[in-house]
Amino acid sequence: MGFVQKPILPSGYLESLKKSNKIPRRLNVSIHRRETLESSGNTCLTGNPIDDCWRCDPNWANNRQRLADCAIGFGKLAGGGKGGKIYVLGDPENKAVSNASYHLTNLLSEHPNMKVVVINEVDNFLFRPHLVLRAKYHARFPVLSLVRFRSVSKQWKSLIDSPEFINSYHICHTQPQHHLLVRYKLGPDQKYVWIADDDTFPQHKFSLTVPRSVNLLEQAEVLCSSHGLICFFGYRNELGFKKRSRAVIWNPSVRKCVDVIVPKVLYSPYGYTVVGFGVCPNTGDSKLVKVNNFRAQWSEDTDRYYNRWEVEVFTLSSRVWKRRDECLALLEYYKEDEIAVCGIWMMKDGVTRSFAKMFTVKVPGKTDRVSEFRKNGEGIRETEDGTKGSSRLEVYEPCSQHINDIGISGNSSSFAVTSYVETLLLFDRSDSVIRVAR
Known part of the structure; x- marks a missing residue:
């Protein structure tokens, strides 16, 4: 990758390159060689797409210098092209190149007015003093960087805003950054705290x-998070309606949300309603599941009471609720040798008979519930802190069985913790309210 700000090319140099077409041909050969290596599992280890191409060339060092003379260089410490101010990735010597997305983020923070465009055809990059980005590498960049890149050119904005790019990023971004959202009350005030789920x-x-x-x-509650989207559920008192239930699907990474009005929610004494949320991993489509449990009724046929259930599924893309004629994880509390413990179970591959206990948490003192799990498997739980009506969050390490205070305290039974990853889902949508006709 090369990055250029107002480059001044050597007189006649670019024209001579265009006429000879020598370097583009050589670059295409290098690209083909590198892609052949990729297909066989023997990839270059530099980490820089264009640098990889040149390092497959036996004469890559000389070609690298010629690129620098053309105001498109590679080294992190390189001086740049002749008369051109450039920022380049990697290093100027025969060493491994650093992480590209890290330097790309630094680039825009140091040069906010830099003109950047995306070029899909790599063999054209020699003749355009702009950013070169191959589509297959876009999943390397964090969401916040991609959001910032939209402002630097119309071409880039059009690319990142497209549903195809968003869905491709959703599928290909296999190592997103993980975060935790903590919701709790402190006195009468509702609090929200973001925590980085990393080594810090x-x-x-x-x-x-x-x-x-x-x-x-x-009476809002955090239903869950799925593929970077967090779903809240509650109700609003609106003119002409005593209560109108809503689900708010929110992407905290790009600050976009969609409100979905949930029809026919049951309240006591008529029964109760449970609402769930998830995102299809293949399509990125958001779904709501509503389960109505109607009040028990007497059956003269069986001479006993029975409960009637009704299940409906809402899909965001179609904006339609559909009735269905049917829980991947199970949490149980019990006593083991008169010590309160919490067993963690998981269902594998959607097979209902595959529930297996993962581990058991011994909980000294009173624990209201295990609220969430970190990406490394550590459990986050709410525990009474000894003050009446007050609790704190703790993290449990299952291997060492150590318990550490996270440093957040609030009203008892008010905590909700959900983990989420960065995503571009909903980025192509404007904030809206979906009033669905059933």
Whole structure:
């Protein structure tokens, strides 16, 4: 990759390259060689797409210098092209190149006015003093960097805003950054805290602002997160309606949300409703599942009471609720040698008979519940802190059985913790309210 800001090319140099067409041909050969290596599993190890191509060339060092003379260089410490101010990735010597996305983020922070465009055909990059990015490498970049890149050119904005790019990023971004969202009450105030789920945990945390539509929900609860989207559920008192239930699907990484009005939600004494949320891993389509349990009724045929269930599924892409004629994880609490413990079970591959116990957590003191799990498997639980009506969050390490305080305290039974990853889903949508006709 090469990055250029207002380059001044040597007089006549670019024209001579265009006429000879020598370097583009040589580059295409290198690209073909590298892709052949990729197909056989023997890839270059530099980590830089264009640098990989040149390092497959026996004469890559000389070609690299010629590129620098053309104001498109490679080395992190390189001086740049003749008369051109450039920022380049990697290093100027025969060493491994550093992580590209890291330097790309630094680039825009140091040069916010840099003109950048995307070029899909790599063999044209010699004749355009702009950013070169092959589509197959876009999943390397974090979401926040991609959001910033939209502002630097129309071509880039059009690419990143496209549904095809968003869905491709959703599928290909196999190592997204992980975060935790903590929701709790401190006195009468509702609090939201973001925590980085990485090696700094739990030091790196700060207050988070949620959408206005979430703050307007009464008795709001965090349903869950799925593929980077977080779903809240509650109700709002609206003119002409006593209660109108809503689900708010929110992407905290790009600050986009969609409100979905949930029809026919049951309240006591008529029964109760359970709502679930998830995202299809293949299509990135959001789904809501609503389960209505109607009040028990007497059956003269069986001479006993029975419960009637009704299941409906809402798909965001179609905006339609469909009735279905049917839980991947199970949490159980019991006593083991008169010590309160919590067993963690998991269902594998959607097979209902595949529930297996993962591990058992011995919980000294009173634990209301295990709220969430970190990406490394550590459990986050809410525990009474000894003050009446007050609890704190702790993290449990199953191997060492150590318990550490996260440093967040609030009202008892008010904590909700959900983990999420960065994603571009919903980025192509404007904030809206979906009023679905059943």
